[in-house]
Amino acid sequence: QLQIVESGGGLVQPGGSLRLSCAVGGWTLDDYVAGWFRQAPGKGREWVACVTSNGIIEYADSVKGRFNVSRDNAKNMVYLQMVSLKPEDTGVYYCFGNRNIKPPRCTPVSRQGRYGYWGQGAQVTVSS
Numbered sequence: 001q002l003q004i005v006e007s008g009g010g011l012v013q014p015g016g017s018l019r020l021s022c023a024v025g026g027w028t029l030d031d032y033v034a035g036w037f038r039q040a041p042g043k044g045r046e047w048v049a050c051v052t053s054n055g056i057i058e059y060a061d062s063v064k065g066r067f068n069v070s071r072d073n074a075k076n077m078v079y080l081q082m083v084s085l086k087p088e089d090t091g092v093y094y095c096f097g098n099r100n101i102k103p104p105r106c107t108p109v110s111r112q113g114r115y116g117y118w119g120q121g122a123q124v125t126v127s128s
Contacts (some may be wrong), residue, residue, distance in 0.1 A: 002026045002117040006095045009122030016085050020122055022078040022095030029076045030099040033104050035069055036080050037115060040091040049080060050106035058106040083128045094119040
C-alpha cells in the first residue's frame with residue numbers, strides 16, 4: 001500500500017505563493033500516475049493537477065498558468081508550486097497516486113476521479 005504525506009501548506013495573502021511537497025513511501029513512484037486534488041469547505045473534491053511517469057502533465061483550467069506540478073521519482077516526491085494564489089484556492093490539498101492506470105495518462109483522474117491512494121492533506125488558506 002502506498003503511504004503519502006503532504007507538507008508545506010499554510011496561510012498566505014492573495015497573490016502570494018506556496019509550495020506543497022508530497023513524500024511517497026511503500027512503493028516506487030515510477031509506476032504511479034500522481035498529482036493533486038483539493039477540497040474546499042463544504043464542497044466536493046476538485047482535481048488540480050496530474051503528472052505521469054512518461055511525462056504527461058495536465059492542469060485544471062482554474063489553476064492553469066499559476067500552478068506547476070512536478071515529480072522526482074528518485075526521491076519518491078511530488079511537488080505543487082502555486083503562485084498568484086486566490087481566495088478561491090483555499091482548501092485542503094491532497095497528493096494522490098494510482099498505479100492501476102495503464103498506460104499512464106491523466107484522463108481517468110481528471111474526468112473520473114480515479115485517485116487511487118491519497119494522504120491526510122495539507123491546508124492552504126488564501127486570505128488577507
